[in-house]
Amino acid sequence: MIPSTVPPKYKITIDHDKCILCGRCAKECAWDAIRKSKDKIITYDNRCGSCFRCASMCPRDAITIIENPSQGRKHPVWTPEARQDVLNQANSGCILLSGMGNAKDYPIYYDNIVLDACQVTNPSIDPLREPMELRTYIGSKPEKLEFEYVEEEIDGKKVKKSKLKTKIAPNLKLDTPIMIGHMSYGAISLNSHKAMAKAVKRCGTFMGTGEGGLHRDLYEYSDNIITQVASGRFGVNSEYLSKGAAIEIKIGQGAKPGIGGHLPGEKVSAEVSMTRMIPEGSDAISPAPHHDIYSIEDLAQLVRSLKEATRWKLPVFVKISAVHNVAAIANGIATSDADAVVIDGFKGGTGAAPKVFRDNVGIPIEVAISAVDDRLREQGNRNKVSIIASGGIRNSADVFKSIALGADAVYIGTAAMIAMGCTVCGRCYGGKCCWGIATQRADLVERLEIEEAADRVSNLIGAWTHEIKELLGAAGINSIESLRGNRDRLRGIGLNEVELKALGLKQAGL
Numbered sequence: 001m002i003p004s005t006v007p008p009k010y011k012i013t014i015d016h017d018k019c020i021l022c023g024r025c026a027k028e029c030a031w032d033a034i035r036k037s038k039d040k041i042i043t044y045d046n047r048c049g050s051c052f053r054c055a056s057m058c059p060r061d062a063i064t065i066i067e068n069p070s071q072g073r074k075h076p077v078w079t080p081e082a083r084q085d086v087l088n089q090a091n092s093g094c095i096l097l098s099g100m101g102n103a104k105d106y107p108i109y110y111d112n113i114v115l116d117a118c119q120v121t122n123p124s125i126d127p128l129r130e131p132m133e134l135r136t137y138i139g140s141k142p143e144k145l146e147f148e149y150v151e152e153e154i155d156g157k158k159v160k161k162s163k164l165k166t167k168i169a170p171n172l173k174l175d176t177p178i179m180i181g182h183m184s185y186g187a188i189s190l191n192s193h194k195a196m197a198k199a200v201k202r203c204g205t206f207m208g209t210g211e212g213g214l215h216r217d218l219y220e221y222s223d224n225i226i227t228q229v230a231s232g233r234f235g236v237n238s239e240y241l242s243k244g245a246a247i248e249i250k251i252g253q254g255a256k257p258g259i260g261g262h263l264p265g266e267k268v269s270a271e272v273s274m275t276r277m278i279p280e281g282s283d284a285i286s287p288a289p290h291h292d293i294y295s296i297e298d299l300a301q302l303v304r305s306l307k308e309a310t311r312w313k314l315p316v317f318v319k320i321s322a323v324h325n326v327a328a329i330a331n332g333i334a335t336s337d338a339d340a341v342v343i344d345g346f347k348g349g350t351g352a353a354p355k356v357f358r359d360n361v362g363i364p365i366e367v368a369i370s371a372v373d374d375r376l377r378e379q380g381n382r383n384k385v386s387i388i389a390s391g392g393i394r395n396s397a398d399v400f401k402s403i404a405l406g407a408d409a410v411y412i413g414t415a416a417m418i419a420m421g422c423t424v425c426g427r428c429y430g431g432k433c434c435w436g437i438a439t440q441r442a443d444l445v446e447r448l449e450i451e452e453a454a455d456r457v458s459n460l461i462g463a464w465t466h467e468i469k470e471l472l473g474a475a476g477i478n479s480i481e482s483l484r485g486n487r488d489r490l491r492g493i494g495l496n497e498v499e500l501k502a503l504g505l506k507q508a509g510l
């Protein structure tokens, strides 16, 4: 056998002067990267993914994990990662799996966009004194409102009253434009789902189930849940559909455009198997396409079937990955009776995706929002659907910029997980998340304390909401509605002409 010629990526160092040999680190590491023998701690650097659980739990602060400085011969093309990937595939002959979002150093356009603020002649608004309207309605809006006059008798007198004649489509009412996107039960633990459900309920917003069905323990949060129907149809039946406030059809995902989902069998526990309605321990692989959708007309049929199944009371969203022709596809979706289009950019997270897809396929969410908003306006379809943006939204400024580029609201995913303790180690597909998030191992799941995690996620959404109000006030705007698609409030910095055009922005200073 050819020995590994690439040194381990991380190095675990124990400060033996500080270590009291309590063995906590060995118990905490689910990857067996640390073991305790009788009188010493033994480390296995090649098993470490730098999830940082051991170092965080060490009572003596005796553990340091660093990127291994000894990376062999340096080469600008054949980096340690490139060589490691070749070796792994030479050993296994398999597709390389990865977790979390795109890990390549592509530009993050959010960081090249700056915001406007009022000065002197256009006064800013103080959100502590003036009301700021962040309420957001997700769903189809009528082109115009029609009223009719009806006669009513009040105190014996006939009075003419106006009454809304236009039929309003069902919309989701959000107290903040921030929702939590779809992460399935199976990919993540039930404790994570419960914590996020509690958080969205407190914040007056919504979370998605992902494609893994809805565990019965979450039925009490139905009013704040968006159920998902993906190509595998896992867990989908009429009871499931009726347990949400909206339904999302997942066509694509930003982390792996063009392919379906993959939940490794190790994560299909008895409870997951019951919720997904699949055999325990079997890989849950959803097909790349929906086998009943090959055109916008087919999609429209599924949209209407789902509406019919829920008596036309729930809005139906369609989620697609951000790809080259995203604007044309989104415009087609707007004509399919769908109420919102969800665009997932290539920085979006995942529990498991082929590395080659995660790092190479799709386009950034910033340009996708701009292209979709423009196309829907050009075609007169903007009112027919809301735009929900996701994939790499890291802070309130990214939310603000997304809305100014043209989105109605955003989904966050990784940020909510980080709030619960995720260290973005990227090994979610392995099923051994030491933080109790991306795992189904009972001993690991119980590490995630539901109430504490719920507090942290709701704190995060609350803090971002607060910051958005401050940013709006500084821009002299008192309603999120007035920010939507208001790209004049943005400027590009450090971008070339083509990039500015794709984003629909002016250069800073102009």
Ligand code: SF4
Pocket (backbone or CB within 6 Å): 014, 018, 019, 020, 021, 022, 023, 024, 025, 026, 041, 057, 058, 059, 060, 061, 062, 063
């Ligand atoms: S947790 Fe810290 S103190 Fe305890 S054995 Fe590990 S390194 Fe030593």
Ligand code: SF4
Pocket (backbone or CB within 6 Å): 051, 099, 100, 417, 421, 422, 423, 424, 425, 426, 427, 428, 429, 432, 433, 434, 435, 437, 438
């Ligand atoms: S959820 Fe867990 S396994 Fe996945 S990246 Fe975060 S810490 Fe790592």
